[in-house]
Amino acid sequence: MDDLATYAENTWCPGCGNFGILSAFKKAVRKLEEKGIKRGRIVISAGIGCHGKIFDYLKLSGLYSIHGRSMATVQGMKIANPDLKVVAFAGDGDAFGEGISHMIFAAKRNADITVIIHDNGVYGLTTGQYTPTSEKGFKGPSTPKGSIEEPLNPLALMLEAGATFVARGFPVKLDHLADIIVQAIEHEGFSFVDVLQPCVSFYNTYKKYNTMVEILDHIPADYQKAMAVAKRGDKLPLGVIYKIQKPPFHKELYGDWNPVMKRMSKEERRKRILNLFQPR
Amino acid sequence: MDDLATYAENTWCPGCGNFGILSAFKKAVRKLEEKGIKRGRIVISAGIGCHGKIFDYLKLSGLYSIHGRSMATVQGMKIANPDLKVVAFAGDGDAFGEGISHMIFAAKRNADITVIIHDNGVYGLTTGQYTPTSEKGFKGPSTPKGSIEEPLNPLALMLEAGATFVARGFPVKLDHLADIIVQAIEHEGFSFVDVLQPCVSFYNTYKKYNTMVEILDHIPADYQKAMAVAKRGDKLPLGVIYKIQKPPFHKELYGDWNPVMKRMSKEERRKRILNLFQPR
């Protein structure tokens, strides 16, 4: 058992793409530690689904949230104590079905959080229904004749919503993915990492992805180019697709305040309240 | 009182852009009638907000829904009885704050509904807070120092989500708006109409819009061009920005079935159930 593991029994299917995400994430945490970010400052959350189990497997503090809300959860953590580095793990169903409003707004307001999508194109834990990112025609128990909806493009949608860091990874390219995660967590602002995660039980995409992925050798020059990369259909480019600097939400909200670490004393707080009480 | 009006007292602020939307919509209904669509077949819904009051003012059947859900409501109506023409009125807060998930998925699945956004960049009825489409810096009671978020671009977002009909109107250009609405309702699939609606009480944009709007003389040739039009910052092009044909959701779901109008007799239904009961 390594020092980033808990005693929780791992119950992912053998061969699941989640194992690679777990390994890459641990690697990333170690690299961040080398760069001086103590692991106690890295705080996580997760939605409900196969992906969410990563929460139990990681020896990192955090809150195991509910389906579709981990990105709201970590926004709250960050605003409460901006000294924390917060990471939300989310499923594709989780993030783009149940939780899409939080995704779009986290991007829009440039919340300083990292969201890692275990994008397997399927509701894994509930036995394989189609999700917002499933191909049209996908056969699952709620669509026995094939899904009748076009998939969303997560990268393009996040770019459109205002994400300041957008990347795509693939667990088979483990070091590459780990490197993306390091950059995502280091980035000040909303970092979105879409991980192409094969689900061996319901949607085994190893072969398909292995032939389609292609590691980018540089970050596309601008938004337009990033969008073009995000929308490529022939290939699945991997790497950081977009990255710009903008003030993050919590700084726009209260500058260098910290609600938890700089909390006022009872006395100070009450002195200030008294001012507001003066009969006006 | 005209024949499309109810006895409900109109309580919009004098000068509100909603009056123009109401007039344009009535015009559109009359035009549709001329084209053979009986008004009893046009069924409406609305969210909660100033915009929603249009529900009470229109002598058309429908369901006055809750905040952010009118586009889900009308999807249900359409699936239940595809003979109906369904229209959802929504506010910008309504559609892009509370209800954004339904908007994106209605577009994605090409639900055969028309959504008309009374886009005033403000939560009107709750006294002027910033909304998802408010400019950064907008001062409202929840952002007394100015909003700290960038606005969403509704047209671009809907294009990205898969809308098959996207248009922008302006109530001052009343006939033009009415014409857009006619086209939107006639379009088979998801029709999105963003109406630039000045709110004289909290965000009076008449002047600004009057100088910025520009009527398109043709529908942009393709998706890329539509996107470029949607994102123009110098001008606010008016008209249909995008329009393609795709099978609507309900037809993909059940072909030419109609759950309400073709409902099976009790006997027929039970005969079919018996088959499913056979010990297997």
Added chain:
Amino acid sequence: MRKDVFTFLVGGKAGEGVRKAGSVAAGLFASMKRQVFNMDDYQSLIKGGHNFSIISTANRQITSHYIKADLVVALDKRSYEMHKGDLTEGGIMVYNSDAVGDAEGVGVPLTKEAKKYPNPNLRLGVGAVTTLAAAIGWDKESLKRLIEKKYPRDIENNIAYAMTIYEMVNPKIENRFKLDDGDKERSILSGNEAIALGAAAGGLDIYFAYPMTPSSSLLHTLATHGGKMGLPAVHPENEIGVINMAIGSVFAGARAMVGSSGGGFALMQEAFSLAGMAEAPLLCVLGSRPGPSTGVPTYTAQGDLKFAIHQGHGEFPRIIASPGSMEEAFYLAAEMLSLLWRFQTPGILLTEKHMAESRMTVDIDAEGAKWPEPIVHGAGEYKRYLDTENGVSPLLFPPSKELIKWDSYEHDELGITTENPEMIARMQEKRNRKKKAIIDHLKDIHTVNMYGEKGPVILTYGSTTMSVLEALKVSDIEAMVVQPIYLEPLPVWELERYKKGGVIVVEQSCAGQFASLLKEKVGIEPITVIKKYDGRPFDPIELADKIKGVV
């Protein structure tokens, strides 16, 4: 203790075909015209872990599985360890010797043999079924026919594998258990299947749901079979989309149903209240699992009772009912649809994982299902919220020349928004009167099941009813079981007679919500509340012991 029950347990990892084997075993007994009860215990994972399926069978109605099994087939070591103590007297443990090694019982190299074919793991379940067939004296020919029918994918290999295992296991356990044939062959339905079919028989037009255990199988059943009945099943973006679409469809005239579990249901509350205000008859199925929050997704509990009863802000009537058997689930789904359409208000069919997913032989006559007969508008000017004596206004659906306005705001009779104090009060009263009308109606129909004639009174509800009935049967306890089918409005008029005397309450809740409901609404003060809240349904023998401890 009577010994009229035979119990088969198959345990293994998820992905080894355990649940499938259980369902084949249940079918096997049913094909012998016996009755069965099948409970699947599985974890929230897709492969690995520990699953088991228990099938108890008898030549009478049997309403629970039994933990102690006559025949256990352990496909992996964990199952062996976990269930080796769960054998009845004379029970046999058959285990996969490749996974367990050397141990007490009958070892069979299930994996080694399976490895001779592709997808060996999927084969193990076939081995379990084969073992069962041998143990109850089936010959190879019969077994072969069963395998052909139930494991049609890759038939050849399945049969070959089954025959090999049969040869190995038969000499050791051959015909060890003699099971008589029963009276007739019955269908086997899970609670969710019963609800799906019952609602369909009761006139359902459309189903909306977002997957959530233990209600997903309702969606899957209707997605698979709904089309044949002209009944589409729609899986939208989230639960809020689900219920708002459903309400829209009700406006358009569709008899709609939605389903979820606690968390998804919580998200539907705002629109549940909309249905109350708009007077939309909407049937909601709430399948409970241990909470709060995500809780224990694949297990059972009755912790949502008061949550269900008090759904939605503001005041409006609602009907909440919970079936006490799979058969009742069928009829009740139809009856609820009818009731809700009669009174135009939302309602909840409350079940638990144990009801929703356990499976049982049933005797159902679809003709017995109710069919909605709502009050519809005749001629003349239409007013959606016509203020009638019992509060119920006639319905009319688009397209129509009349104006049909449903409203989430307080409104006048036409459905136009109002802030007028008299109108507000009047409409509050109108909706409140519907509650009275519902109670009056319930007084005329069957709302409480009573079993037994004498002995102490045991009050219970939902799937726990089945556990109680089986416990009484197995231990020959004489008692009266009283099960309110309707929980809101609670049939106080039927229950009041149990106010005096030592009533026992049995439920699957830690807080004792059912007991507290009975105390609050009826004034019943039980002498004991037998509770279980570890996610597992009661075992009849364990429960019988608890009951005997009290009486």
Added chain:
Amino acid sequence: MRKDVFTFLVGGKAGEGVRKAGSVAAGLFASMKRQVFNMDDYQSLIKGGHNFSIISTANRQITSHYIKADLVVALDKRSYEMHKGDLTEGGIMVYNSDAVGDAEGVGVPLTKEAKKYPNPNLRLGVGAVTTLAAAIGWDKESLKRLIEKKYPRDIENNIAYAMTIYEMVNPKIENRFKLDDGDKERSILSGNEAIALGAAAGGLDIYFAYPMTPSSSLLHTLATHGGKMGLPAVHPENEIGVINMAIGSVFAGARAMVGSSGGGFALMQEAFSLAGMAEAPLLCVLGSRPGPSTGVPTYTAQGDLKFAIHQGHGEFPRIIASPGSMEEAFYLAAEMLSLLWRFQTPGILLTEKHMAESRMTVDIDAEGAKWPEPIVHGAGEYKRYLDTENGVSPLLFPPSKELIKWDSYEHDELGITTENPEMIARMQEKRNRKKKAIIDHLKDIHTVNMYGEKGPVILTYGSTTMSVLEALKVSDIEAMVVQPIYLEPLPVWELERYKKGGVIVVEQSCAGQFASLLKEKVGIEPITVIKKYDGRPFDPIELADKIKGVV
């Protein structure tokens, strides 16, 4: 009937400065060291319609406005028509003759004069305040100072307008009402302001909300003033974002609060249950308005009581309390924060529009507010869900070397997900024990207000308490008023003594939820339930008559 109260009513269209004039009038009385109660009646619209603001003042604590006014200023015709019957004996109607035409009372051309300046409509409120000043004998100089202070925008024109109106109206109503000065100048707070400040005084770190009447003003107050107290207010995309962010912030150590009304609250239920499972102390403010659904947004009701008590699926303890005055709202907000942090569970501060938005003079000492003192982890290995005697586990916040895991699934002591039956049962019991601990604690603190010493017992709660107290005062009725501050757990131990005898219940609900709660939990069977459910708060005189009708 005693006549120690003076009531001023100003009515007009939204956008004519009615509410502002009401609040200036309230401030005017407060500056005379008098006490006031101010209720605004406004519709769900921005301009037009009919608004009115009533301010009743006395030289004693006054806990309600009165419908019948001594001085009415009607800015438009509708106000004139609506309130002309609402004059006390000797009361004066002053009306805007430009809008009303010729009528009984004192006509003043408020509009015509206003039109001499820009934005004439906004000016009308100044005219109303001027009229009041004249009627109670203020001289021009004092009026000028008041206008300067309260209408600082466009001061010159406001003063000029006020002086003109004063000249016109003074001769007709000069000094008609003599009001004594009172004992001391007090602040005026709405219930929402009191909660905002009370929570701040009680250690609040952050507030999250999405606007919804009648809770929006909590958001507005904290958005405006929170910064000065180091207390940010965040307005996210929707209520689900609100509560999940808030729970995230609690995990990070922040004392967080959220606020909404019924519909928005319904959307928060799923996460409310998460707070129960994760044991997150989260304070929620639920401001009620008439429901169900969108209902009547800008009016008042107490229809969410049971909905609040039964929030969230599954079983977990929660604390629900409702303040009976603005002052109590202040202290209770702080006390609730402390309690929730002590017991680590979510809770609801339940108010109504009448509490949230009405305004009243208060005497508050911030030092009296509680400040959270949660149990924190000392040294050694940390276990988030340490199974302690009373169920409460020590807290620890990141960043930390220790592992801090909060979980929405059922979990073990460390916070790792579990499906183990023993652990599930143990954790259910742990949380259930907290309920006992909460009750034990409540038994030691003040949980029920009692007013009066003899006479019949009147049970009420929330803002209705204020109506009842004022009704008794104005009609000299001798009665005992009993108001549970805590509603869940309900202080049964305090209320049991009222089981016998003719108790009267007063509440603003059609279904009589409070009465039913008292019956169910305490066994109190009231002789009468006085209800009001038209969206309007009780008028003390009307209520007094109803009470007298019973006693």
